[in-house]
Amino acid sequence: MILAVEGVSLSFGGVRALQDVSFDVKEHEIRAIIGPNGAGKSSMLNVLNGVYRPQKGKIAFRGREFRGMDPRRAASLGIARTFQNIALFKGMSVLDNVMSGRNLKMRCNFLQQALWLGPAKREELEHRRAAEEIIDFLEIQHIRRTPVGRLPYGLQKRVELARALAAEPVVLLLDEPMAGMNLEEKQDMCRFVLHVNDHYGTTIVLIEHDMGVVMDISNRVVVLDYGRKIADGTPGEVRRDQKVIDAYLGVARA
Amino acid sequence: MSFFIEVLAGGLLAGVMYSLVALGFVLIYKASGVFNFAQGSLVFFAALTFVSLTERGWNFALALGVTLIAMVVVGVLIERIVLRPLVNQPPITLLMATIGLSFVLEGVSQLMWGSQPHGLELGIPDVPIEWLSQKWNINISQFDLFAAFVAGVLVAVLALLFQKTRIGRALRAVADDHQAALAVGIPLQHIWAIVWAVAGFVALVAGVMWGVRNGVQYALTFTALKALPVLILGGFESIAGAIVGGLIIGASEKLAEVYLGPYVGGGIESWFAYAIALLFLLVRPEGLFGEKIIDRV
Numbered sequence: 001m002i003l004a005v006e007g008v009s010l011s012f013g014g015v016r017a018l019q020d021v022s023f024d025v026k027e028h029e030i031r032a033i034i035g036p037n038g039a040g041k042s043s044m045l046n047v048l049n050g051v052y053r054p055q056k057g058k059i060a061f062r063g064r065e066f067r068g069m070d071p072r073r074a075a076s077l078g079i080a081r082t083f084q085n086i087a088l089f090k091g092m093s094v095l096d097n098v099m100s101g102r103n104l105k106m107r108c109n110f111l112q113q114a115l116w117l118g119p120a121k122r123e124e125l126e127h128r129r130a131a132e133e134i135i136d137f138l139e140i141q142h143i144r145r146t147p148v149g150r151l152p153y154g155l156q157k158r159v160e161l162a163r164a165l166a167a168e169p170v171v172l173l174l175d176e177p178m179a180g181m182n183l184e185e186k187q188d189m190c191r192f193v194l195h196v197n198d199h200y201g202t203t204i205v206l207i208e209h210d211m212g213v214v215m216d217i218s219n220r221v222v223v224l225d226y227g228r229k230i231a232d233g234t235p236g237e238v239r240r241d242q243k244v245i246d247a248y249l250g251v252a253r254a
Numbered sequence: 255m256s257f258f259i260e261v262l263a264g265g266l267l268a269g270v271m272y273s274l275v276a277l278g279f280v281l282i283y284k285a286s287g288v289f290n291f292a293q294g295s296l297v298f299f300a301a302l303t304f305v306s307l308t309e310r311g312w313n314f315a316l317a318l319g320v321t322l323i324a325m326v327v328v329g330v331l332i333e334r335i336v337l338r339p340l341v342n343q344p345p346i347t348l349l350m351a352t353i354g355l356s357f358v359l360e361g362v363s364q365l366m367w368g369s370q371p372h373g374l375e376l377g378i379p380d381v382p383i384e385w386l387s388q389k390w391n392i393n394i395s396q397f398d399l400f401a402a403f404v405a406g407v408l409v410a411v412l413a414l415l416f417q418k419t420r421i422g423r424a425l426r427a428v429a430d431d432h433q434a435a436l437a438v439g440i441p442l443q444h445i446w447a448i449v450w451a452v453a454g455f456v457a458l459v460a461g462v463m464w465g466v467r468n469g470v471q472y473a474l475t476f477t478a479l480k481a482l483p484v485l486i487l488g489g490f491e492s493i494a495g496a497i498v499g500g501l502i503i504g505a506s507e508k509l510a511e512v513y514l515g516p517y518v519g520g521g522i523e524s525w526f527a528y529a530i531a532l533l534f535l536l537v538r539p540e541g542l543f544g545e546k547i548i549d550r551v
Contacts, residue, residue, distance in 0.1 A: 049437065075439030087434035089427045099420075100427045104439040106420045120419065167438060 001060075002027045002203050003048070003171055008057030010043055017043040018054065019227045025171070030197055030204045032214045032235075035224035036247055041207045042084055044224065045173050048205065049074040049081050061171075076104055078170035082160040082177060084207075090149035094140060094159050097148055098131045101166030131166055138162045138192060154185040161192065165200075172196065174206040178213060186210065190217055215239065223247070260392045261512050262505055267398035269484075269504020270405045271467065274460040276481040276488065276496040277409065278453045283490045285429050285449040287345065288337065291352040294478020295359035296454060300325050301461030301470045305374050306367040314376075318458075325454030328359075333450040338443065360475060371471035374462070376400075401463045405497075408459055412452075413493055425449060429491075483531035489541025498542060503527045 004024040010017045018040045025031045033041045046052040048059065050069025059066045061077055069079075080101070089097050106123055135144055138158055143151060148159055157177060164172055177193065178186045194217055196202050208214050214221060215235040223231040223238055225247040231238050238244055275297060282290040303324055307317035336351055378400050382393035416422040428435045428445050436442060461470075464477055484503050488495025507530075511523040534541070 051433070051437075071436040072439050072441060075437065081437055083434070083437075087431050087437070089430035089434065091430055092423070092426055096423055096426070100423050100435075100440070101438050103420060103424055103427075124419065163438060 001025070002062055003205070004060040005044075005048070006058050006060070008044075008047055008054045008059070010040075010047060010052055010054045016227050018047070018224075020057070021224070021227070021229050022057075023222045023229065023232055025203060025205055026219075028197070028201055028203055029219040030193070030206065030217055032218035032221045033205065033207045033224060034209075034211075034214055034221055034238075038226075039224040039247075040227040041224055042175055043227075045081065045175050045205070045207060048173055049079050075167065078167070079173065080164035080167045080169035080171075081173035082157070082164050082175055084175040084179065086153075086156050086160055088148045088156055088160055088163070091147060093145050093147055094151075094162075095131065095135070095144045097159055098135060098162045098166045099127065101163035102127045102131060104167060130168075134162050134165050137195075138165075139188075154181050157181065157185075157189065158192070161189075161196075165196065165202075168200075169202060171203045171205065174204065174208075176207050176209065178208060178210055186213065193217060256390055256392050259390075260394065261508050263392070263394050264398070265505035265508030266501050267394070267402050267504070268508065269501040270402040270497075271460070271463055271500075272477075272480050272484045272504055273497045273500025274401075274405050274408070274456070274463060275478055276484040276500055277412070277493065278456040278460065279481055279485055280490065280493055280496045281412075281449055281453045281456065285425050286337070286446055287429065288348045288352065289345070289490070290453070291349060292332070292356035292359055293453065293457060293481070294475040295356040295363075296325070296328070296457035297461040297464065297478060298470075298472070298474040299328065299359055299363040299461075300454070300458040301374070301465035301474055302363050302367050302372070304458070304462055305372040305465060305470045308374075309372065318462075321458055322455060325458045326451040329450035329452075329454035330447045333443075333446045337446070356475070360472070364472075369472065371469050372465075374465040374470050376462070376466055378466075380466070397466060401467075404459065404463065408456065409493060409497055412456075416493065421445075421448065480527060483527040485541070486531040487534050487541060489543040492541070492543035495541055495543030503530065506530060 001024050004022075006022050008021045009019050021040070021044065033044055035041050043052060047054050048069070050071045050073060053068035059069060061079070089100060092100070106127060135141055138161060140155065140158055140162060143155065148156060151159065161174070161177065174193070178189050181189065190213060193204060193206070197204050206218070218235060220233060221231075221235055221238045222229060223241070223244050225243075230243045230247060231241045233241075275293065278293040278296065279290060282288055282293070300321060304317055304321040307320060308314065312320070332355065336355055337348070340348055340351055376397075378397045380395050380397040383396055383399065416425065424435070424440045424445050425448075427438070427440055428442055432442065461474065464474055468474070468477075480503070484496060484499040486499075487502055488497070488499025507523050507526045510526045511520070515522045
């Protein structure tokens with residue numbers, strides 16, 4: 001078990017975003033979180049990387065328990081993420097964005113860098129190589145000098161994935177990586193996610209609306225509705241679950 | 255012709271001095287989106303501390319070193335005490351905070367070192383370069399040339415730092431998107447502290463240069479206001495903009511004073527820069543090198 005959430009509750013004022021949610025993530029699996037709009041999926045992801053601190057419950061990462069994360073600690077533990085509405089550094093080039101993902105891996109201090117001393121230079125080159133590898137892997141070589149703000153949406157999503165991968169994460173949190181993409185872009189993204197999982201052995205937690213995608217690539221699925229967990233299991237099990245069907249299709253309440 | 259060149263060169267060199275001050279603004283603005291009104295006070299504080307130490311018989315290098323340390327400490331303290339608690343407040347709040355800060359800084363520096371004006375000498379005479387004036391009949395001050403050189407080196411180093419190193423990348427990342435920067439593990443506070451320290455350092459260089467030129471006195475804080483038109487021209491986020499803006503403002507105000515001044519009775523120099531800035535605001539509000547903001551609707 002690499003990551004586990006136990007009895008997490010989160011509310012904003014009177015709005016209960018999450019209520020007593022528990023689930024776990026196994027090493028090396030692809031774990032999907034699904035649910036209708038407003039079910040609390042993004043809130044859950046934000047709890048996992050520490051943007052939000054839950055009022056109740058705890059998070060365990062590799063057996064270490066946390067009452068709440070904070071984003072920087074999550075990053076240093078090896079949890080990287082992408083955002084639903086893309087949080088790239090828009091004025092910077094693709095390469096610089098990816099390099100910024102390696103920030104925590106670089107060690108030289110301010111003075112060494114300001115003076116551009118040998119170690120700083122060597123370090124920069126070494127990390128540059130790693131960044132280029134990821135850029136090649138995600139097939140974005142042709143745009144590496146382009147400022148991110150000028151790229152089309154689909155490519156921005158891919159750059160964001162590249163930046164997250166640059167940190168060589170143990171767990172990768174993806175918040176709707178395929179939202180707003182056309183079919184071809186989705187297929188590419190699926191291929192990348194599967195390849196990352198396979199090639200780097202990265203554990204992946206993803207939120208996705210496209211049921212086809214979720215059913216195809218994930219090992220296990222958590223279903224949230226109105227902040228509660230209503231189902232948890234393999235795609236096949238979840239698909240047949242009556243509560244899930246009701247949540248998605250709506251039921252007439254007597 | 256030689257007179258024109260002389261005026262132009264004098265203007266450009268004065269412009270470099272404006273750029274030096276503007277640079278301090280750009281650094282803070284780039285990294286934290288704060289328009290630091292107190293930059294002028296930092297310049298004053300730096301110059302006053304430096305000159306007071308040398309007058310107490312400290313040697314040049316020691317005084318410079320100690321002042322540098324003091325500036326870094328002040329910069330870090332400002333970030334810690336004033337700006338950190340105000341993170342995520344609207345820009346107008348931050349602006350007000352820095353305006354308040356500027357008066358506190360001026361008060362404290364005069365409390366520490368007294369309020370009388372000082373002269374400052376670096377051992378570089380403020381006299382025309384001889385062979386230039388003999389051969390071409392153009393008078394250009396040795397000191398001005400030195401100041402321009404120092405500014406040039408400073409800008410080159412800063413540009414390199416911003417473009418080529420991890421810290422620079424982290425700075426730009428923080429400026430661009432706080433949330434994303436946190437998620438990739440960039441320590442915001444650490445970065446802001448560094449920026450303020452560097453801004454303190456830039457203020458020291460500007461303070462010493464301006465101190466030699468005009469004397470170290472309270473009026474130094476107003477030189478910072480000359481950085482405003484420079485910033486409007488060059489764009490608030492751009493180091494290159496600060497330089498080019500400074501050069502344009504410096505040159506055009508000197509040329510205006512000499513060639514337009516006589517027709518209106520002189521005294522153009524003090525406000526001409528603002529007139530240019532106003533015109534610029536109408537035509538290109540983001541500045542020459544600023545980022546054009548296009549909102550998606």
